[in-house]
Amino acid sequence: MKVKQLQLKNYRNYELLDLTFNDGLTILTGENAQGKTNLLEAIFLLSMAKSHRTNHDNELIRWGESYAQVEATIETKNYDFPLSLSFGPKGKIAKVNYIEQAKLSHFIGKLNVVLFAPEDLQLIKGSPSLRRKFLDSELGQSHPVYLQALLDYNRILKQRNRYLKENGYKKQFDQVYFDVITDQLIEKAVEIITYRIEFVEALDELARPIHKSLSNQRDILSLEYKSSTSKLDYEQLDTLDQQFHRLYENSLEREKERGVTAYGPHRDDLYFALNEKDAQNFASQGQQRTIVLSLKLAEIEWLNNRIGEYPILLLDDVLSELDDNRQHILMSQIEGKVQTFLTTATIKGLNLTQLEHAQILYVEDGQITEEGE
Ligand SMILES: Nc1ncnc2c1ncn2[C@@H]1O[C@H](COP(=O)(O)OP(=O)(O)OP(=O)(O)O)[C@@H](O)[C@H]1O
Ligand SMILES: [Mg+2]
Structure with missing residues (x-):
């Protein structure tokens, strides 16, 4: 276009x-x-x-x-x-x-659009929220369904957090009501994670050859979408729903104490590796720039595949x-x-x-x- x-x-x-x-x-x-x-x-x-x-x-x-x-x-x-x-x-x-x-x-x-601005270098070494924002804006502009799921998730998450904060320590904690919110949250969480994983896998494949040529065949880039907890196995997407239910059941007491939802896509991260080493810790300035550029070029191809x-x-x-x-x-x-x-x-x-x-x-x-x- x-x-x-x-x-x-x-x-x-x-x-x-x-x-x-x-x-x-x-x-x-x-x-x-x-x-x-x-x-x-x-x-x-x-x-x-x-x-x-x-x-x-x-x-x-x-x-x-x-x-x-x-x-x-x-x-x-x-x-x-x-x-x-x-x-x-x-x-x-x-x-x-x-x-x-x-x-x-x-x-x-x-x-x-795909934008590459100086701030984007923060993608590699900055906080996970920047990487989630990257995933959300790219998926959001190409999948209206994703955007809606994300808006729903954020709304339900707020509601759940508010309930935990205001009632977590009370005796009359309404477990039935809370379970309804949790079920809704899990449904959206699974939807969001599924989209994100699919996107990251596609980017991983598209970015690797671009990155290889940009780095004079020296560096191999890989991308992985990571859960904030080892208690969820994203390789088993078909059981993710049950995994979340189990996780939330087991962490209920802790969540009540802390008044906040501890796990979910709002805590996940995107992981970059160069030659199998964590880029967040080891990539030089120039290498970070090359990674981000590869990512942007991969995104261009991805959007073309997706939208035509x-x-x-x-x-x-x-x-x-x-x-x-x-x-x-x-x-x-x-x-x-x-x-x-x-x-x-x-x-x-x-x-x-x-x-x-x-x-x-x-x-x-x-x-x-x-x-x-
Ligand atoms: N709401 C506004 N109303 C009027 N002027 C504004 C407004 N917002 C920003 N500006 C002006 O726009 C200027 C910045 O423009 P811009 O960021 O596009 O600069 P640039 O040409 O990209 O410069 P650089 O080369 O430094 O990046 C500011 O210095 C400010 O004076
Ligand atoms: Mg400028």
Whole structure:
């Protein structure tokens, strides 16, 4: 799929912007704090209905204004359609084909993007919650059913935790009510874990050869989805439901004491190994970058397998950090298939044959001029 046209109104430091993109590579260049990342963020918003940089939608509205709007025409193999997202006093309004969507989950994933930003390096060494967020956002934008299961799980988990906290120590603990919540939680937990495992196994297979070539055949990458407890065996998915029931029965007293649900997908993690060694402990900076890049490229292929269309790739300030060889492998992996937007402070750092055909946009203080204008 492609983003053909983009319009911004009162969004971040853009008062009004109307751009038409080409199908291949678009390069956004300019000094710091001019609006390069803001523009990538706008495209990301149209995919996830949420910024990758902030949880506060108000920050997206241009200072001094009361609403912001991001609109685009999306082109897919079969048809074109408009998407729009606006933020204002009435909150967030998401439209597909000019029709307001009652649920954001009906908007999310209409446009598929893969974003690679400097923060993503944290994926390897940062906290497990970042890796779960990665799994959730990738699965969420491609499987509406997953998104719904996740929302349900989080709601039930909150409810269960609240009950444990408020009543765990009381004599009149309502075991029947609590069992109903637990059953519901387990049903969603199994659904989420099943999706995640399938996704991680697919990524593992797709990322390995990409990673091998990016690391000059030196390093073998492997990925594994891991439970937070050895008491659950994810190799036996068909009995996971019973395993969870047993686990929750056995840990009830402890959960009551602590007032919190101790086990479940909200505690799980994604494990990266390089040559069978834990990457979280041993990967160098460069190796972390290569792992994340492999992961993103694998994701692109995975989305194409799943949806039948390549997603949009957004590269925020990451290309100039890669050596020529890896820049070249990256570009050849996506060339002719994936519409790509990349930001860079200077074009000089890029050693790309693709530059010749790229659309180059100069970003300055919320204004954009195109090369040749
Ligand atoms: N709501 C807003 N209203 C007006 N301006 C904003 C708003 N939010 C952010 N900005 C401006 O946008 C600027 C940041 O833009 P952006 O992050 O896109 O920079 P950049 O071009 O990617 O820079 P760098 O090269 O440093 O990454 C901030 O310095 C801020 O002045
Ligand atoms: Mg930036």
